[in-house]
Amino acid sequence: GQQLNQSPQSMFIQEGEDVSMNCTSSSIFNTWLWYKQEPGEGPVLLIALYKAGELTSNGRLTAQFGITRKDSFLNISASIPSDVGIYFCAGRKGDDKIIFGKGTRLHILP
Amino acid sequence: DGGITQSPKYLFRKEGQNVTLSCEQNLNHDAMYWYRQDPGQGLRLIYYSQIVNDFQKGDIAEGYSVSREKKESFPLTVTSAQKNPTAFYLCASSITADTDTQYFGPGTRLTVL
Numbered sequence: 001g002q003q004l005n006q007s008p009q010s011m012f013i014q015e016g017e018d019v020s021m022n023c024t025s026s027s028i029f030n031t032w033l034w035y036k037q038e039p040g041e042g043p044v045l046l047i048a049l050y051k052a053g054e055l056t057s058n059g060r061l062t063a064q065f066g067i068t069r070k071d072s073f074l075n076i077s078a079s080i081p082s083d084v085g086i087y088f089c090a091g092r093k094g095d096d097k098i099i100f101g102k103g104t105r106l107h108i109l110p
Numbered sequence: 111d112g113g114i115t116q117s118p119k120y121l122f123r124k125e126g127q128n129v130t131l132s133c134e135q136n137l138n139h140d141a142m143y144w145y146r147q148d149p150g151q152g153l154r155l156i157y158y159s160q161i162v163n164d165f166q167k168g169d170i171a172e173g174y175s176v177s178r179e180k181k182e183s184f185p186l187t188v189t190s191a192q193k194n195p196t197a198f199y200l201c202a203s204s205i206t207a208d209t210d211t212q213y214f215g216p217g218t219r220l221t222v223l
Contacts, residue, residue: 042214
């Protein structure tokens with residue numbers, strides 16, 4: 001099946017730093033979603049994007065729907081220890097099923 | 111309190127045995143999904159159901175079976191034909207199959223010895 005390319009695969013950052021991650025596809029999507037998964041739990045939806053160029057915030061998290069409709073970005077400002085986890089992007093084109101990226105694992109160094 | 115539940119949290123089985131994973135939701139959602147998660151692989155769709163008494167294969171359906179006899183329940187059976195069944199299994203639901211937001215259960219970690 002088609003895959004989304006999510007990068008980086010993992011990140012090690014200091015508490016307080018900002019974080020950026022992205023997701024790209026060779027196809028155009030009309031929906032982009034960002035989920036967070038904590039260890040041993042199911043993913044939880046953070047942000048949903050439905051329009052090219054859309055910029056949406058959820059607290060310290062901001063996500064953007066790329067203008068080309070082939071990418072999306074997630075930024076986390078002033079990271080804190082509870083931001084640790086795996087962040088998944090997901091996308092849908094047309095009436096197809098939603099597909100997920102492989103995730104970005106975020107580690108925060110003390 | 112509405113939500114989606116999976117049981118058990120951890121499951122151990124001997125090789126060659128079938129095992130059924132439970133998924134229940136009281137959100138009145140029409141659509142339900144089963145995903146498999148392996149390290150570095152993200153989420154891969156096993157089966158999904160758009161409505162009761164209907165289900166379709168996902169990307170990795172071989173060695174798995176499902177049923178959807180009730181709206182709130184979507185059990186997954188991992189059969190002995192699944193060559194590498196040890197994984198973390200996630201169930202999800204959405205209002206309809208066209209709805210983008212999926213709500214996930216807490217997952218079941220299956221270990222085949």
